[in-house]
Every structure is written in C-alpha cells, then in structure tokens.
Amino acid sequence: MSENELSQVEHEWKNRFDRFTVPEPTRxxxxxxxxxxKAVDEAKPLDLRAELEASxxxxxxxxxxxxxFLSQWNFHGAASWLLTGAVILIITFTISGNFGDAATGFNAWIKWISLLMIAVIGYAFRAKNEGNRIIETLSYYPLIQQMFxxxxxxxxxxxxxxxxxSFFVFGEASSVIYIASSFTPLFFFGVIGFVSTIWLGEKLGLLITLSIWFSQLFVKEPVLLQVPSLFMHLMIISCSVxxxxxxxxxxREVQR
Incomplete structure (x- = not known):
C-alpha cells in the first residue's frame, strides 16, 4: 500500500473518530x-403519602x-364479580325448569343462592397472596373500610x-313475602360472613358462616332457607343490623 493510500485511510478513520468525540465541557x-x-441533594424528598392525602x-x-368503590372492584377483577351473576343465572333457570311448585322451588333456590353468597364473601375477603395483603395494609384507605x-x-x-x-322461580305465586324471603337470607349470611371475618379472621369467619348454613339443613323448620313469617323477617334483619x-x-379498637 502506498503512502497516499495510507494517508487517505488514516484521514477517513480520523474523521470517523472525530464524529463520536464529545467536546470538552467549558469551566x-x-x-x-x-x-x-448540589440542588438535587439538598432538595427535600417527596412525601408521596402526604401528596395523596392532600389530593x-x-x-x-x-x-x-x-x-x-373502583379500587375494591378492580382489586379482585371485574371478571370475578361478573362470574357471580353467571352462576346465579344458571342456578335460577335450572331450578325454575325442574320445580313446578313455587314453595319447593324457592326452598331449593334460596339454599344454593345463599351458599353462593357465602362463597363470594369468602372469596372477596381473602388476600390473593402476601403481596396483596401488604398492599391492603399499606393502602390509603383503612382495611376495615376496604372490607366494608x-x-x-x-x-x-x-x-x-x-x-x-326470583320471579322466574316464584312464577304466579310472587308476593311481598316471597320477595322478602329472597332478600333476608342473602343479607343475613352476607352480614354473618363479613362480621365474623372482621372479628375472627378469614378462615374462622368462613367456617362459622358455613356451620350456620349447614345447621339449617338438619332442622325440621329451617328459618333461613324457607319462607318465614313477617315477624321472623324482622327478627333476622334486626339481628343482622x-x-x-x-x-x-x-x-375503635383498630384506631387505638
């Protein structure tokens, strides 16, 4: 290779290096x-929780x-809640098509719907994993408010x-007492599951609620799984409240 060629190659590579050379900063x-x-080091770190509380x-x-509402709805996922509606639909149309008598159909319907209520309560109040449990504890909202x-x-x-x-189950026998009988057991088992979980924890609370439900299967007159009198409705709702x-x-105990 001649000297001219070497000079040309040297010049080309020098130009390439010059393109990627950072100029020396001035004083x-x-x-x-x-x-x-220094300004960044001296700046006060942001208190994100204080900003959230101010917002x-x-x-x-x-x-x-x-x-x-949105935080708790999204925490477990909309699909989980909507699946409940699908199960209720399946139970309702299955029972309405297999029971001709309104009273018998209602007893079977309320039995399974109330059991579904207990299952959903147990699902809603359990933490998916340890990470979710920590998030619940550190949330801006108190845990008892989240669960409520x-x-x-x-x-x-x-x-x-x-x-x-429920009107598909009752048919022509629909009345105020039947409609109330749809509300009262669901409300009662929901309250029992919620309150026992708050006081005793997830597993024990669910066990107590299931025990009360199963006890209704072995008594002659299951007050919670049939059509009770108006007086019994008032008593059950009063106990729930x-x-x-x-x-x-x-x-108050938590605030202390």
Whole structure:
C-alpha cells in the first residue's frame, strides 16, 4: 500500500473518530453541573403519602366513595364479580325448569343462592397472596373500610341480580313475602360472613358462616332457607343490623 493510500485511510478513520468525540465541557458548564447536583441533594424528598392525602382532601364525598368503590372492584377483577351473576343465572333457570311448585322451588333456590353468597364473601375477603395483603395494609384507605366496601359490592351485586330472577322461580305465586324471603337470607349470611371475618379472621369467619348454613339443613323448620313469617323477617334483619353495629367497636379498637 502506498503512502497516499495510507494517508487517505488514516484521514477517513480520523474523521470517523472525530464524529463520536464529545467536546470538552467549558469551566462554566462544569460549575453549572455541580450546582445542579448540589440542588438535587439538598432538595427535600417527596412525601408521596402526604401528596395523596392532600389530593384526597380536595375530593368531594361522592368522589371519595367512587374512588373507594373502583379500587375494591378492580382489586379482585371485574371478571370475578361478573362470574357471580353467571352462576346465579344458571342456578335460577335450572331450578325454575325442574320445580313446578313455587314453595319447593324457592326452598331449593334460596339454599344454593345463599351458599353462593357465602362463597363470594369468602372469596372477596381473602388476600390473593402476601403481596396483596401488604398492599391492603399499606393502602390509603383503612382495611376495615376496604372490607366494608367489598361487602357492599357483594350484597348489592347479588341482590340486584337475584331479586329480579326470583320471579322466574316464584312464577304466579310472587308476593311481598316471597320477595322478602329472597332478600333476608342473602343479607343475613352476607352480614354473618363479613362480621365474623372482621372479628375472627378469614378462615374462622368462613367456617362459622358455613356451620350456620349447614345447621339449617338438619332442622325440621329451617328459618333461613324457607319462607318465614313477617315477624321472623324482622327478627333476622334486626339481628343482622345489630351484628353490623358491632363493627363500630372494632373500628375503635383498630384506631387505638
């Protein structure tokens, strides 16, 4: 290779290296960079929780309720809640097509719908894994508020779906007492599952609720799984409300 060719190759490679060479910063640029680094080090770290609380304080009551509802709805996934509706539909149409007598059909229907309520309560109040449990504990919302919101979601969802579908089971025998008989057991077992879980934990709370449900299968007159009198409806609902008020004591205990 001749000297001219070597010079040409050297020139080409020198040009390539020059393209990727970073120019040396000036003294002023160096001082500016040092000042920026000092400013970042001296800056107060952001308190994300304080910012969140300030943002929450600016929200209206309705916005707070909507935010709480959406957080709990999305925590377990919409598919999980909507699956409940599908199961209720299957139970309702299966029983309505196999029982001609309204009373017999209702007893079978309320038995399985109330058991589904217990299953959904158990599902809604269990943490998927240790990570979710930590998230629940560290959430902006107190744990008891999160669980109460889930309780309302379960109760509302099942009642909104079950009450209209109950007319397929009752048929022409539909009446106020039958409609009340659809509401009362679902509300009672929902409250029992919720309150016992709050006080005793997930597993023991679910066990107690299932024990009460199974006890109704072995008595001659299962008050919760048949069409009780209006007086019994009032008694069951009153007991359920009293159990819910016990959560005020639990809230005070947690705040201490």
């Amino acid at each position: 002023e640029q160096t001082l500016q960079l040092i000042d920026r680094i 929450q304080a600016q929200q209206t009551v309705f916005q707070k309720m909507a935010s709480m 919101t889930r309780f309302l979601i379960v109760i509302t969802l099942q009642l909104v779906i079950a009450l209209p579908l 009293l159990l819910l008020t016990s959560l005020l004591l639990k809230k």
